Amino acid sequence: MVEQVRARIPSIRFSDKNVGVSTHAAAVLKPFAALHLGAAVAHPAIDTIATYDAELAQAAELYELKVVTPGMLPGWHNGTAGA
Template sequence: MIYLDGSALMRFLPGVRYYDEWVAWALPRLPEFVTTQLGLTELRQAAELYPRETKSQAFEIVEQVKARVPTIRFSDANVSVSTHAAAVLKPFAALHIGAAVTHPDVDTVATYDSELARVAILYQLKVVTPGMPDGWQNDIARPQASV
């Protein structure tokens, strides 16, 4: 199964970068996806930013995604992994990685978050990001430590 974080779910919204690549890749794989309520909340927040004239279309897409992508619950094991991951990830990303790592059927994470992608790889999960080149998460400039 493939876990979708909020940055991947947002690609279902027209006008978002990599929308075409995402939709072409994702639509045939819908039965393979899972997410959490957190991912759906992030998708709703992105839809809220759409202009008034296209907001209803964006929220229609949110409802379609909600109906087609099963949600998994956060467990104690998930929170335990998330707590450790929070040392290197932002809180929402840590929750996403915890959900992906602890779900027994998830072997892949779809994300456009470079830090989450790197941590997913450390947990031996595959990372997919349609539209981005292989290894993109390692090409992001990392801040230099100050001396």
């Protein structure tokens, strides 16, 4: 049973780039948020991150990721919402 479930769940490997970004971001982000940011930055097919965490959203923009937050206005995380 466990093997069947595990076979259906994709796994992610943390590359050196992921760990490097995560380690750097951990100075300002919670560890789980830093890992998410590192994974998004390191993956060549990812250009957008979805989050309700303002600090993660701001850090993502520093790495030129688009930020989406369902139900929130663009710019909610940096004080430019609706501007």
